[in-house]
Amino acid sequence: MSEVAPDNWQDAVTRRLRTLVRLGPLHRIEAVKVHRDDDLTDIDLRALCLRALDLTIERMGLGTGMTHEELRDELVPMVGSMRTDLSEEERRVVADAVILDLLNERDRRREFRERYVAFDGDRVVHREISLRLLRESELGDGTIVLRATTEAINIYAGMLEYPVEDAQIAEEAVLRSQIHRGLIADAVRTATRYRMRSLEYEQKIQGYLETARRDVSQVDWIHEVLGFLAGARTHLEDRQRHDQDLLRSIEARQDVASEGDAAQLARLRDTVEECYRRHMQLHGRIIPANQDYLREQDRQVFRPRLAASYPDLEADVLRAALELPTGVLADLVDSLLARFQPPRPPPQLRLATLIDKLLAPRRATEEAEVTPDHADLETIDTDHNYFTADDHAAVADLLTSLPPGEQTLSSWLVELRTDGVESRLLRLLGLRLLIVFGNPGEPLARWLDVAASGRPLIDPDFLGDDLILCKRQDARP
Amino acid sequence: MTPLHIEAIESAARLVAFGLTPGLKPAREPVYAQLIERYRTDAAMRQCTDTVARGLHLAVLGFTPQGIVLGADEDGPFVHKLSDYRRTTLSVEDRMCHGLVQLAIAAWCFPTAQDLVASDDSAGVRFTTNKVVGYITARCEELQRRSQHDPEFGSPELREAWRAILQRPETRATPDGRRTANTLFGMVDYALEVLEKGGLVRRMSDDDGGTWQALAAYRIHVRELAAHDAFTLIQSARPGARDTASQE
Numbered sequence: 001m002s003e004v005a006p007d008n009w010q011d012a013v014t015r016r017l018r019t020l021v022r023l024g025p026l027h028r029i030e031a032v033k034v035h036r037d038d039d040l041t042d043i044d045l046r047a048l049c050l051r052a053l054d055l056t057i058e059r060m061g062l063g064t065g066m067t068h069e070e071l072r073d074e075l076v077p078m079v080g081s082m083r084t085d086l087s088e089e090e091r092r093v094v095a096d097a098v099i100l101d102l103l104n105e106r107d108r109r110r111e112f113r114e115r116y117v118a119f120d121g122d123r124v125v126h127r128e129i130s131l132r133l134l135r136e137s138e139l140g141d142g143t144i145v146l147r148a149t150t151e152a153i154n155i156y157a158g159m160l161e162y163p164v165e166d167a168q169i170a171e172e173a174v175l176r177s178q179i180h181r182g183l184i185a186d187a188v189r190t191a192t193r194y195r196m197r198s199l200e201y202e203q204k205i206q207g208y209l210e211t212a213r214r215d216v217s218q219v220d221w222i223h224e225v226l227g228f229l230a231g232a233r234t235h236l237e238d239r240q241r242h243d244q245d246l247l248r249s250i251e252a253r254q255d256v257a258s259e260g261d262a263a264q265l266a267r268l269r270d271t272v273e274e275c276y277r278r279h280m281q282l283h284g285r286i287i288p289a290n291q292d293y294l295r296e297q298d299r300q301v302f303r304p305r306l307a308a309s310y311p312d313l314e315a316d317v318l319r320a321a322l323e324l325p326t327g328v329l330a331d332l333v334d335s336l337l338a339r340f341q342p343p344r345p346p347p348q349l350r351l352a353t354l355i356d357k358l359l360a361p362r363r364a365t366e367e368a369e370v371t372p373d374h375a376d377l378e379t380i381d382t383d384h385n386y387f388t389a390d391d392h393a394a395v396a397d398l399l400t401s402l403p404p405g406e407q408t409l410s411s412w413l414v415e416l417r418t419d420g421v422e423s424r425l426l427r428l429l430g431l432r433l434l435i436v437f438g439n440p441g442e443p444l445a446r447w448l449d450v451a452a453s454g455r456p457l458i459d460p461d462f463l464g465d466d467l468i469l470c471k472r473q474d475a476r477p
Numbered sequence: 478m479t480p481l482h483i484e485a486i487e488s489a490a491r492l493v494a495f496g497l498t499p500g501l502k503p504a505r506e507p508v509y510a511q512l513i514e515r516y517r518t519d520a521a522m523r524q525c526t527d528t529v530a531r532g533l534h535l536a537v538l539g540f541t542p543q544g545i546v547l548g549a550d551e552d553g554p555f556v557h558k559l560s561d562y563r564r565t566t567l568s569v570e571d572r573m574c575h576g577l578v579q580l581a582i583a584a585w586c587f588p589t590a591q592d593l594v595a596s597d598d599s600a601g602v603r604f605t606t607n608k609v610v611g612y613i614t615a616r617c618e619e620l621q622r623r624s625q626h627d628p629e630f631g632s633p634e635l636r637e638a639w640r641a642i643l644q645r646p647e648t649r650a651t652p653d654g655r656r657t658a659n660t661l662f663g664m665v666d667y668a669l670e671v672l673e674k675g676g677l678v679r680r681m682s683d684d685d686g687g688t689w690q691a692l693a694a695y696r697i698h699v700r701e702l703a704a705h706d707a708f709t710l711i712q713s714a715r716p717g718a719r720d721t722a723s724q725e
Binding site: 022036105108110111138144203210253288310312317318319320323324327328329330331335337340343345454456 | 502535542546548555556562575577580583584585590591592593635636642668672699703704711712714716
């Protein structure tokens with residue numbers, strides 16, 4: 001297929017440059033491999049990327065798609081053939097990395113962005129192409145499968161810069177000619193590209209309909225989408241008619257084919273049939289699209305939100321939130337939870353279950369068999385307390401020495417440690433203060449107030465919240 | 478008013494009930510799949526479902542191949558309030574952190590407006606709990622580097638959120654190796670567990686403190702319910718905005 005003749009050299013350069021920069025993500029994946037933790041010498045990540053796209057597109061044709069794990073397992077032997085010294089686990093890591101790179105996981109799955117220079121007459125302008133290569137699509141049963149994007153199919157098919165519709169027509173013409181001339185092996189190869197084009201076209205149509213369905217205000221339905229849909233309808237009707245012609249030609253060849261050709265013709269027939277079914281299904285989706293749009297418009301017109309502009313959560317919301325005073329942001333917690341968390345069905349008390357539990361016969365226990373006679377236990381008079389009477393006396397002295405007024409536990413612990421107080425005494429002191437904190441009736445609480453500060457205690461030996469200690473001025477221990 | 482068939486009301490209520498049971502998937506529950514298809518193609522069914530949901534203080538935010546996506550009104554019985562979310566008494570800093578964690582997870586998964594408009598059947602990014610914690614602290618450190626003035630040692634409530642976060646121990650391990658709930662790690666992990674129960678993210682493995690993947694339902698939820706409101710809430714809470722409001 002020859003390139004469309006450009007009007008001037010500026011258009012030609014710009015078009016070829018756009019073709020070139022679309023391969024940028026693949027080259028970059030290879031170029032930055034030296035910065036990875038793993039040694040990827042002799043592994044060509046571009047080749048693995050292209051094979052990954054190939055396998056994904058192949059499986060998309062079967063209608064189901066391929067999961068991340070399935071694709072990884074398919075890539076592992078190829079990694080192994082590039083580097084025989086890698087273990088099975090290391091091969092899996094490389095294959096995983098290839099898939100994640102194609103998803104642009106490193107940049108949180110944003111679109112790849114490629115800048116280039118374009119010529120607008122004699123003026124130079126800087127432009128940018130955004131593209132995705134793979135995406136993960138959710139299925140109804142909860143599985144997530146990989147899909148190649150239109151751009152990826154375009155890259156893989158090696159026919160950049162041609163509208164997919166034109167490419168489809170061109171491939172089909174080549175296919176018809178090859179079948180007519182009996183070049184069956186060539187026709188099988190062309191059919192694979194034709195199939196790829198039908199997948200690409202499917203992605204294009206689905207993307208269009210999805211955008212329109214989600215936010216009617218984002219598309220100019222009357223001037224743009226209705227025209228697009230009318231064009232798509234005609235294109236799909238043509239495709240179905242031509243697919244049927246192709247199928248008839250293949251059948252005619254099958255009747256007179258040699259044994260060797262028959263197998264290839266059967267393969268050819270399967271591929272064209274698959275394309276025909278896809279074109280028919282797409283046609284079925286295009287027909288009610290206008291009604292779907294009108295319904296969405298009815299529905300979305302009442303939606304109390306600004307449809308066209310969403311904020312950048314990182315730059316406009318999170319950063320601004322971090323600069324708010326703690327108390328102000330804390331006051332918004334209920335509102336934020338309401339917006340960001342899913343609905344929570346209130347827990348239900350089932351009366352019948354509660355009554356059943358209350359009325360259930362008491363479970364038989366071993367208690368009745370326990371003899372109250374503890375003949376084998378002897379009374380020990382020795383005191384095995386960890387803290388001695390001297391420790392208690394020392395801690396009482398420390399508490400007495402606490403100066404009047406407020407002080408935090410953390411700062412007092414630092415002071416005591418500097419004064420060389422033993423850590424076992426600090427532990428006992430901590431326990432005494434906790435007893436006061438938990439028991440307002442404790443004798444010590446008469447002259448010492450202990451309250452939580454609300455801040456964590458930063459201390460090498462203790463974990464918990466910091467306490468504020470306040471010894472009363474008139475206190476008499 | 479359009480007369481509604483009783484059957485349509487029952488079907489609408491069943492669809493809402495399916496939406497409140499995120500474990501159920503249309504592919505495994507044919508009635509659910511049929512109801513979603515009806516919601517998609519039958520205007521009366523759609524209107525009825527939206528009305529039933531509204532009556533329950535819910536909103537139908539959209540649907541994915543894995544089911545219908547619902548959001549709760551702030552005043553309704555299905556809303557997540559902090560008192561249900563965390564039943565312990567929390568300090569002002571802990572409350573701030575729980576709110577911030579909600580924002581941070583969403584901002585990590587969908588940093589820009591462009592990320593919110595991806596296709597409604599596209600699964601989102603994979604990430605780990607540790608990555609989100611690192612992301613929060615990195616954003617705080619960025620603000621610290623840009624900060625021109627010394628910290629003010631006033632009331633903790635007046636201190637900027639990023640300063641409060643940088644002064645927290647990022648993770649404090651308990652003696653038995655468990656993570657404490659009131660660390661940033663514990664809060665992110667807990668928030669993700671609740672999102673998982675609601676069918677908005679999925680847990681993939683325990684690697685690196687827990688590996689997760691954002692689902693299409695989470696994108697729809699953030700896009701349709703949270704993003705714009707969160708922006709308005711935060712912007713109107715900024716000191717300049719509050720001063721202007723009080724002058725008016």
